[in-house]
Amino acid sequence: MKNFLLGSIIVVFLLSLLGCHHNSTSSDDFNTQKEIIRGFVEPEPSNWVDYIKPIREYMYHRTQAVINNDIQILWQKYPELKHNIDLEQGVNIEKYELKPLNEGFDLLDANYNIESYDRIKVKSINEDEVIVFVHGSIGYLRNDFEESGGEYLLKIFLKQIDSQWTVVKTDEYTLPEYKEWLQEKEKQ
Structure with a gap:
């Protein structure tokens, strides 16, 4: 009985030491494993909090602009978004969302989920500028109680x-960019 008890104590001790074993995976390897698209990684939890709030605020103003069919709601908060609009590249194109979503019916409400498909990813430009990659969804409730909207891929430039x-530029994925992104994701 003593041998069994002593053996059990040794096994428990060795197992507890294994739990304290230092992980030999470097943080660079860990970041590489989390990388989804070139240069973008999941932010540390403390940084995630810093980035998610301005993204939420942007999405709120964006959906309010669409519901009210008034791009000025967004542009008053983010004046830089009314410049350098490029429809073909998907840069700062929020105003083009208003008309098609408001044709033939009124919008009553909106729901967005920033991380409905994937956690945000971040790419640092410098200590005062980052790009946040968002793969989420937007749903607009119409006055006929049907929904419009869906999945979106968006790079939001924060300064x-x-x-x-604060948001200084947006870059929504165009259909060709979306298809390329899908192919790249399938390879990973």
């Missing part, structure tokens, strides 16, 4: 101004 992150 730190007066110690707060």
